Amino acid sequence: MKWVYIEDIANYKDQDVEIRGWVYNKRSSGKIRFILVRDGTGLIQSTMYSAEKDHPLFFKFDELTQESSIILRGTVREEKRASGGFELNIKDLEIVQIAEEYPITPKEHGIPFLMEHRHLWLRSQKQNAVLQIRTELIKAIRDFFDGRGFRLMDTPILTPSACEGTTTLFETEYFDQKAYLSQSGQLYNEATAMAFGKVYCFGPTFRAEKSKTRKHLIEFWMVEPEVAFARLDDTIELAEDLIVFIIGRILEKKKKELEILERDTTPLEKVKAPFPRITYDDAYKLLKEKGSKMEYGDDPGSPEETLISEIFDTPVAITHFPKAIKAFYMQPDKDRPDLVLGVDILASEGYGELVGGGQRIHDLELLEQRIKEFNLPRDAYEWYLDLRKYGSVPHSGFGLGIERTLSWICKIKHIRETIPFPRLLYKIYP
Numbered sequence: 001m002k003w004v005y006i007e008d009i010a011n012y013k014d015q016d017v018e019i020r021g022w023v024y025n026k027r028s029s030g031k032i033r034f035i036l037v038r039d040g041t042g043l044i045q046s047t048m049y050s051a052e053k054d055h056p057l058f059f060k061f062d063e064l065t066q067e068s069s070i071i072l073r074g075t076v077r078e079e080k081r082a083s084g085g086f087e088l089n090i091k092d093l094e095i096v097q098i099a100e101e102y103p104i105t106p107k108e109h110g111i112p113f114l115m116e117h118r119h120l121w122l123r124s125q126k127q128n129a130v131l132q133i134r135t136e137l138i139k140a141i142r143d144f145f146d147g148r149g150f151r152l153m154d155t156p157i158l159t160p161s162a163c164e165g166t167t168t169l170f171e172t173e174y175f176d177q178k179a180y181l182s183q184s185g186q187l188y189n190e191a192t193a194m195a196f197g198k199v200y201c202f203g204p205t206f207r208a209e210k211s212k213t214r215k216h217l218i219e220f221w222m223v224e225p226e227v228a229f230a231r232l233d234d235t236i237e238l239a240e241d242l243i244v245f246i247i248g249r250i251l252e253k254k255k256k257e258l259e260i261l262e263r264d265t266t267p268l269e270k271v272k273a274p275f276p277r278i279t280y281d282d283a284y285k286l287l288k289e290k291g292s293k294m295e296y297g298d299d300p301g302s303p304e305e306t307l308i309s310e311i312f313d314t315p316v317a318i319t320h321f322p323k324a325i326k327a328f329y330m331q332p333d334k335d336r337p338d339l340v341l342g343v344d345i346l347a348s349e350g351y352g353e354l355v356g357g358g359q360r361i362h363d364l365e366l367l368e369q370r371i372k373e374f375n376l377p378r379d380a381y382e383w384y385l386d387l388r389k390y391g392s393v394p395h396s397g398f399g400l401g402i403e404r405t406l407s408w409i410c411k412i413k414h415i416r417e418t419i420p421f422p423r424l425l426y427k428i429y430p
């Protein structure tokens with residue numbers, strides 16, 4: 001008999017197939033026994049029918065516990081009332097293992113308990129739906145950049161220098177030297193962009209952020225495009241196109257999962273380019289009108305981001321930040337040298353910053369000066385300065401956080417559910 005996955009079951013109507021999976025739930029009613037089985041790709045109701053109370057299959061059924069692993073063989077029947085539209089009429093049940101008493105029962109559990117059991121929690125339907133969407137999101141991002149001729153460049157994870165400020169660096173030993181886990185592939189991307197024109201990297205990044213919020217992970221995944229000769233406006237357009245593309249793809253391909261998550265997709269359907277663009281100064285004024293206590297020059301925090309995103313019903317791009325709150329590599333504005341050509345794109349519905357990026361300094365002297373002002377060790381950046389000596393050009397790029405984007409798409413309250421095994425402040429188990 002052919003082993004098939006539940007997501008493909010519609011192709012096997014009235015045929016005999018084998019399903020390998022785990023018991024999600026079971027119940028009996030008179031002469032019928034029901035097993036709700038999951039195989040990772042979906043759930044299917046499977047039934048056994050017999051007039052004899054002591055049918056051998058019924059004895060096996062009685063043994064089954066939640067999450068016991070089984071192999072079912074039977075006939076696929078169309079069943080309008082079953083979720084998914086099909087059920088399996090069981091002819092044979094093979095037990096692979098009878099599971100011990102499963103800690104995650106259908107009753108409610110607290111988050112600390114679920115996080116301790118993250119390795120099992122992943123099996124539940126909602127967690128499954130979120131991570132199925134994650135898979136599609138990553139594929140959509142890759143398709144977007146590959147389709148536009150970007151070259152994928154894998155940047156290193158062990159690095160000798162900081163990209164996003166020295167306060168959030170994870171330090172480690174590198175033989176007789178110090179090394180840091182990468183906060184961003186950007187600096188290396190600037191080199192590959194000069195070698196390949198337009199590039200992107202996609203990998204895990206690390207921030208020893210002491211902030212315990214529902215938007216921060218210690219280890220998160222980021223896609224970072226970088227384009228030689230591109231300026232701030234070009235990179236905003238690219239980010240808008242990317243966001244519109246991935247939302248379109250998820251709405252098209254992940255309807256079932258969005259339904260499981262009870263996501264109202266109306267706000268996502270409104271996501272169209274161009275997004276409203278405001279400067280930091282505009283944002284500051286809007287925040288004041290809303291009663292925010294933020295001082296001019298402060299980095300807008302989570303509450304400020306939420307206030308701004310409540311004003312617009314699509315994502316919004318904020319540009320031209322005070323240079324003191326942004327990284328050393330940001331290109332100053334030619335008319336307002338106190339401001340830099342950076343951009344943050346905030347999601348709608350209060351989901352905060354999805355994208356951070358902008359135009360990079362391409363002038364050697366200016367970059368040298370900024371490295372000094374930031375007290376960065378020049379020798380670690382010698383190679384980076386080289387890029388400003390040999391055919392330097394204006395260039396721009398950004399980083400989009402996968403988990404932030406997924407939280408928003410799924411409307412998940414806390415970012416910890418958007419990655420299989422989240423790394424959180426002081427928490428590394430499991």
Ligand code: 4AD
Nearest residue numbers: 184186216217220224354355356357398399401404
């Ligand atoms: O704004 P960030 O720090 O920008 C950079 O790292 C640039 N070097 C990117 C570039 O220009 N190539 O981070 C970019 C994005 C944020 O907008 C956010 O989506 C995500 O990365 N991010 C985090 N996601 C989860 N947890 C954290 N602690 C995050 N920090 C940043």
Ligand code: MG
Nearest residue numbers: 344353355356
């Ligand atoms: Mg940022």
